[in-house]
Amino acid sequence: MDTAPTRDPGQLTFRDAAEADVPALVDLVQSAYRGDASRAGWTTEAAILEGQRTDPEEVRGVIEAPGSRLLMVERDGALVACCQLEHRGDxxxxxxxxxxxxxxxxxxxxxxxxxAERAARETWGVRSMQMTVISVREELIAWYERRGYRRTGKLTPFPYGDERFGIPQRDDLAFELLVKDLTEG
Known part of the structure; x- marks a missing residue:
């Protein structure tokens, strides 16, 4: 059970990102995961990774890729969140x-x-959602488990030496695949 109080998220609008949104999206993703600003939230990776979390080329690639959407979430015209959806068969x-x-x-x-789950089901008729999470991020994985995702135990090595993904501060990083059946409930 989540311990944080749930408040009304207010009037949110969801829209697909465009080229003009790239700088704001890079700043948002960076602020949520890396550097001192990220430490204000609970999703920070600052203790395990330094450097960049994303860059304009990666964000632009998500926006432009066929079968991909980068959803922007705004409240009163201000960007508050984003997420990527990519169609991969079912x-x-x-x-x-x-x-x-x-x-x-x-x-x-x-x-x-x-x-995001509703949009993926309605847009593409998918049966499940997948994601990868850094396997040592136990609190974050637990949050996803409370949303119905399950750990698969399938690990992909972290790309050590590729600073586009950040500068690791430990040597035991890997990505774990999490999945959720979207046909239930």
Missing amino acids: TAYFGMFAVRPAEQGAGLGKVIIAE
Whole structure:
């Protein structure tokens, strides 16, 4: 059970990102995961990874790729969150999920992931959602498990030496595949 109080997330709007949104999206993702600003939220990776979390080329690639959407979440015209959806047959991939650190812990993430699942089902008719999470991120994995995702035990090595993914601060990082059946409930 989540211990953080859930408050009304307010009037949120969801829209597909465009080229003009790239700088704001890079800043949002970076602020949610890396550096001192990320420490204000609970999703920070600052203790395990330094450096960049994403760059304009990666964000632009997600926006432009066929079968891919980068959803922007705005409240009163201000960007508060984003997530990537990618169509992969009867599955959708969920990634690049970022919520402004000051907005974390109040129920906004639950609303966004539910909307992403709904959009993937309705847009592509997918039966499941997949994501990868750094395997040592136990608190984050537990949050996804409370949303119905399950650990698969399938690990992919972390790309050590490729600073596009950050500068690891430990030598035991890997990505674990999490899945959720979207046909239930």
